[in-house]
Amino acid sequence: MKLAPQSIPYRALQKVAGVVVVLFFVVNDSEWGFPAAAGATGAVLLVAGAYEVAYYRRFEYELTEDTLDIRSGVISRREREIPYRRIQNVDVSRSVIQRAIGVAAVDLETAGGSSTEGSIRFVTPEEATRLQREVQRRKSAGSAADDGDAAGEDRGPVEEELFAISPRELALVGALSFDGRLIGLLAFAGSGSVPVVSGYLPDVSTLALSAVAVAAVGALFLVSWGIGAAVSFSNYYGFRLARAGDELRYERGLFRRYSGSIPTEKVQTLTVSDNPAKRALGYATLSIETAGYAPGQGGEYGSEAAIPIARSGRVYELAREIESFGDPSFRRPPRRIRWRYAFRYALLLAVLVGVAFAVDWYVAADIPWYAPAALLLAVPPAAHLKWKHRGYWLGEDHLVTRNGFWSRSVRIVPYYRIQNVIDSRSVFQRRWSVATVVADTAGTSSLTGSDAAAVDFDVEEAVDLQSELAGRLQEALRDRRSEVGSFEWFEGDGETDGEGDADAEAPDESPDIPDEGVVRSDFSASTRDYSEPAERVDTGGYAVDRFPSDADVAHRPDGEESSTDAVDDDGDGIDGGDDADGGSAEVGGDAAEDAADDSDGSGEAETDESQER
Amino acid sequence: MTTKRLHPRVRVVWVLRAVLAAAVLTAPVAGGFYFGYLPGWAPLVVGAILLALGVVHALLRYRRWSYEIREDALYLDRGVITQVRTTVPLVRIQHVDSRRGPVERGVGLASCVVYTAGSRGADVRIPGLTPDGASDLREELKRLAIRADGEDAV
Numbered sequence: 077m078k079l080a081p082q083s084i085p086y087r088a089l090q091k092v093a094g095v096v097v098v099l100f101f102v103v104n105d106s107e108w109g110f111p112a113a114a115g116a117t118g119a120v121l122l123v124a125g126a127y128e129v130a131y132y133r134r135f136e137y138e139l140t141e142d143t144l145d146i147r148s149g150v151i152s153r154r155e156r157e158i159p160y161r162r163i164q165n166v167d168v169s170r171s172v173i174q175r176a177i178g179v180a181a182v183d184l185e186t187a188g189g190s191s192t193e194g195s196i197r198f199v200t201p202e203e204a205t206r207l208q209r210e211v212q213r214r215k216s217a218g219s220a221a222d223d224g225d226a227a228g229e230d231r232g233p234v235e236e237e238l239f240a241i242s243p244r245e246l247a248l249v250g251a252l253s254f255d256g257r258l259i260g261l262l263a264f265a266g267s268g269s270v271p272v273v274s275g276y277l278p279d280v281s282t283l284a285l286s287a288v289a290v291a292a293v294g295a296l297f298l299v300s301w302g303i304g305a306a307v308s309f310s311n312y313y314g315f316r317l318a319r320a321g322d323e324l325r326y327e328r329g330l331f332r333r334y335s336g337s338i339p340t341e342k343v344q345t346l347t348v349s350d351n352p353a354k355r356a357l358g359y360a361t362l363s364i365e366t367a368g369y370a371p372g373q374g375g376e377y378g379s380e381a382a383i384p385i386a387r388s389g390r391v392y393e394l395a396r397e398i399e400s401f402g403d404p405s406f407r408r409p410p411r412r413i414r415w416r417y418a419f420r421y422a423l424l425l426a427v428l429v430g431v432a433f434a435v436d437w438y439v440a441a442d443i444p445w446y447a448p449a450a451l452l453l454a455v456p457p458a459a460h461l462k463w464k465h466r467g468y469w470l471g472e473d474h475l476v477t478r479n480g481f482w483s484r485s486v487r488i489v490p491y492y493r494i495q496n497v498i499d500s501r502s503v504f505q506r507r508w509s510v511a512t513v514v515a516d517t518a519g520t521s522s523l524t525g526s527d528a529a530a531v532d533f534d535v536e537e538a539v540d541l542q543s544e545l546a547g548r549l550q551e552a553l554r555d556r557r558s559e560v561g562s563f564e565w566f567e568g569d570g571e572t573d574g575e576g577d578a579d580a581e582a583p584d585e586s587p588d589i590p591d592e593g594v595v596r597s598d599f600s601a602s603t604r605d606y607s608e609p610a611e612r613v614d615t616g617g618y619a620v621d622r623f624p625s626d627a628d629v630a631h632r633p634d635g636e637e638s639s640t641d642a643v644d645d646d647g648d649g650i651d652g653g654d655d656a657d658g659g660s661a662e663v664g665g666d667a668a669e670d671a672a673d674d675s676d677g678s679g680e681a682e683t684d685e686s687q688e689r
Numbered sequence: 690m691t692t693k694r695l696h697p698r699v700r701v702v703w704v705l706r707a708v709l710a711a712a713v714l715t716a717p718v719a720g721g722f723y724f725g726y727l728p729g730w731a732p733l734v735v736g737a738i739l740l741a742l743g744v745v746h747a748l749l750r751y752r753r754w755s756y757e758i759r760e761d762a763l764y765l766d767r768g769v770i771t772q773v774r775t776t777v778p779l780v781r782i783q784h785v786d787s788r789r790g791p792v793e794r795g796v797g798l799a800s801c802v803v804y805t806a807g808s809r810g811a812d813v814r815i816p817g818l819t820p821d822g823a824s825d826l827r828e829e830l831k832r833l834a835i836r837a838d839g840e841d842a843v
Contacts, residue, residue, distance in 0.1 A: 187806065367806065495781050495807030499774040506772070516807035546762050546776045553780055 077137055080179050083198040084132050088124040096120055137196060139210055144184065146194055158194050160215040162186045164366045167336035168204045175333065180204040184211070187367035187518060208337055212323050215339070235325065238394055239383055240316040245359075249312050249384045250305035252353055285441065312384040317394075324364065324398070342366045344493050344519035345528065346395050349485040350388065360388040362395055365519035401474040401488050406467030409510065409532040416508050416532070417459035425451055468513075468530035468541070473552065475515055475545060477528045487528040491545070492552035493517045499542045501535070511538035515545055692757045692766075699817025700751045701796050707743025714739050746770075756815055761837060763803060763830065765813060777813055781805045782834040787823035799823035803830060 096117045103113035130150045138145045143157040165185045174180060180201045184194030199207070241249075313330035319340075327335040344367055350360040363382035383391060395401070425448055432445035458481075465481040475489045498514045505511060514529040530541060715736040721727040749769045757764045763777040786802040793799055793816075800816040801823045818826060 494778070495805045496778065496813075497776040499776075500768070500771050501773075502771040516805075518806040542774065542776055546778055549778055550761050550780075 077139075077203075079132055079135050079196070080198055080200045080203070081132070082177050083179050084125070084128045086174070086177055086179060087131070087197065088121065088128040091128075092120055092124040139207075139214065142214070144194060144211065146196070156194065158184060158186060160211055163194075163211060163215065163339075164342050165336055165338055166208045166211050167334065168201075168208060169329075169332055169334045170201065171332045174198065175201075182207055185366075205335075208335075212321070212337060212339070216322060235318045235320045237316060237318045238324075238397065239386060239390070241312060241314070241384065241386075245385050246309065246312060246315075248357070248359065250309040252351075252359075252385070253304040253308040254301050286443065308384065315384060317383060319397075338364055338366055340398060343398060344489075344517045346399055346488040347485050347526075348388075348391055348395060348488075349483060351483045354385070355388075355484075358388055359385050360391040361385055362391045364398065365517075367518040395488060399474060399488055399490060401471050401476060404469040404471060404476040404486075406469050406476070406478055407533075408467045409463060410534055411463070413508060413510060413532045414459045414463045416504070416510075417462045418455050421455045421458055422452065425449065425455070466531055468533075470541075470544065470548070475528060477515075477530055479529065479531060485526070487526075489515050489517055489528045490552070491548040492556060493519075494545060494549045497542050497545045499538050505532065508532075509535050511535050513538050513541045513545070692755045695751060695754050695815075695817030696798055696819060696822075697751070698796050698798055700747060702792050702798065702816070703747035703750060704744055705792055707747050708740060711736055711739035711743050751817075754817070758829070758833070763813070765815070775813060777803060777805060779830070779833045779837040781807070782830060782837075785827045785830045785834070787818075787820075787827040789820065789823075801826045801830070 099120060100113045100117045103116050104110055106112070127150060131148075134148060134150055134153070136147045140157075142161075143159050144163070146154075146156045146158070148154055148156075163184050164187055165183075167183045167185070168180050169183070170180045178200055179198035180203075181198050182194075182196040182204050183192045184196075186193045196207070310330040310332075312328050315328040316326065318325045320337075322340050324338045324340060325335065326338070327333070343364055345365040347363045347365065348360050349363070354360060361382060361384060383394065386394070428448045428451075429446060432443070432448055435441075436443050436445040461481040465478060465484050467478045469476045473490055473492075475491065475494075476486060477489075478484065478486045495516045495518055498516060499511050500514070501511045510532045511534075512529055512531045513533065514527045516527055530538070533541065715732055718727065718735045719732040722729060722732050746769055750767070753769055753772070754767045756766070761779055763779065763782075765773075765775045765777070767773055783804045783806055785804070787799055788802060789799040797820070798816070799818050799820040799822070800814055801818055803813045803815070805813075815826065
């Protein structure tokens with residue numbers, strides 16, 4: 077399929093508009109004057125237009141059975157296939173101009189790479205929506221049952237609205253957002269200029285100086301606040317979140333409209349955050365994180381697919397709808413840790429006083445540099461609050477952590493999303509014999525260091541927590557595997573890269589002999605899974621795969637009884653040990669767990685063996 | 690399963706690295722001396738302190754480093770100033786590299802890098818292995834990862 081034709085002039089202008097304007101004025105001012113300027117800009121526009129025509133002619137995308145294929149590139153050509161199952165988010169955005177000429181940009185994110193994997197610029201808005209829906213439909217058709225197509229079609233359009241922002245909430249979002257970037261920028265620019273400025277103001281009285289400073293700071297805050305309010309107002313204008321089948325859809329934006337889809341099965345982390353102002357009013361923010369790149373606007377914010385503000389009760393309700401994590405009751409760090417925070421804050425104050433003193437001394441002004449010391453009174457309550465708002469909770473399927481008393485965030489991580497668990501102890505933490513346990517996920521906001529973390533827990537507890545989390549991950553994986561296994565048994569089609577196919581079909585079909593009276597293995601495309609560990613891996617001289625493992629002994633006879641096909645389906649026909657997963661898919665249920673256990677056991681034994689070498 | 694340690698020669702690599710870091714950090718001070726802003730002992734003292742710190746850190750680092758392949762996870766314990774213990778479930782391993790940098794080749798060592806889809810601990814490097822050891826470890830981790838049979842990581 078092609079792009080929208082009106083994207084040609086738009087893309088051309090978008091690329092060269094800046095160059096053209098500059099060029100025009102530069103050449104116009106030179107001795108050749110207007111004709112040359114017009115000629116030059118015309119030439120640039122022509123080249124850009126020609127390139128875009130070529131781009132348009134080359135660009136083609138196609139929705140195939142199980143991949144989205146994109147062929148593109150004028151000079152270096154590229155063909156890309158993105159499996160539907162790997163697509164994390166599909167985002168559509170339309171700026172004001174794009175809306176005026178009727179085009180939309182579609183971005184498809186997968187977990188790989190750092191940039192957007194599939195970027196289609198531009199198609200008509202209808203086509204964009206169709207793409208979004210179609211990708212979802214095909215994805216769920218791929219992972220669901222055979223009759224999934226029909227079901228998917230029925231279910232696809234049914235959209236259940238979860239949340240729509242009310243004008244009141246939108247006003248609140250604006251009022252409560254504060255853009256610190258301006259202050260940061262000015263502070264950065266100003267830090268170098270203090271001595272310079274002070275050189276010009278030797279005679280001004282301290283009073284006037286502080287008055288000006290106070291006024292400036294006040295104005296700065298007001299402006300920052302105004303910017304923050306405007307940005308978030310235009311960002312979240314008309315926000316709504318809906319659920320359609322196994323997918324969440326959001327829409328937002330005043331000038332630039334964003335809409336996107338998030339498959340619920342790809343959700344990595346949920347974060348509920350609030351600050352004292354929001355807490356006082358009873359509101360909170362929910363953000364939903366996937367492994368794709370940040371939907372919407374690049375990496376700055378992590379996930380933009382967030383509910384900007386809603387009653388905290390409602391936020392938790394929504395969060396539970398996405399991940400049913402129950403009712404957390406947090407475990408707090410040991411009480412003694414409050415001393416640590418108190419020391420830390422006191423130290424911070426000391427530094428502040430020191431800086432104030434240095435400024436006072438350097439500028440030779442008579443400002444009350446010891447004023448920050450008054451904040452000492454706030455240290456004990458602050459330390460207590462910090463301690464009070466820390467905690468973690470191990471739910472049935474989720475780890476929930478809570479941190480921060482100013483901007484507090486509660487993170488909900490399903491165990492099976494944990495990638496690795498890190499226990500770290502800084503020098504200072506060791507003094508208090510506490511540790512931080514971080515559960516790392518593939519989500520994007522963890523890039524900014526805001527992973528789910530249980531901070532400052534007793535060393536013993538941290539060690540327990542770490543192994544507990546690793547254990548629960550294994551458990552969760554086992555559960556999911558057997559779930560998938562038993563699911564495939566009946567449905568005959570799998571989401572596990574077709575690995576279940578052969579195994580799952582075997583017991584079903586082998587008893588009845590096909591029409592032609594020959595039982596043959598099924599060589600259709602999806603049955604052979606190349607990721608299956610059946611192939612001989614070169615283990616570099618380890619003896620492991622030369623002998624069949626326990627896992628095989630456990631399931632092989634069973635497989636042979638139930639199906640003549642099973643052996644062939646394995647394809648390799650070799651002794652296996654390789655087949656722990658195939659085994660579990662085949663037998664399903666409890667047996668799967670046994671097999672998995674066995675394979676674990678054997679793995680352990682073999683590693684022992686290999687280490688002795 | 691036993692906890693394994695790094696090859697003692699890895700200290701050479703780290704000490705060399707510390708020397709290099711000390712040299713780089715001392716360069717501005719030496720420049721200050723060269724242009725006459727600082728007295729002659731300043732670069733020497735700074736260099737000596739940095740070098741001492743770097744070397745001590747390298748030696749302590751070696752003493753701290755250990756790793757262990759457990760039943761279903763790779764477990765690493767390392768870090769001098771901040772001690773870090775990482776559990777990498779074998780199911781989560783995406784791919785494994787063994788690699789040899791120029792300095793490592795010089796002292797006849799290699800390292801093994803384990804990648805997961807996580808963001809913070811996305812790549813975990815086990816340094817100080819013999820070249821054979823590194824490829825054996827890579828193969829073993831690969832085998833164990835395959836055996837552990839992860840479903841889709843993300």
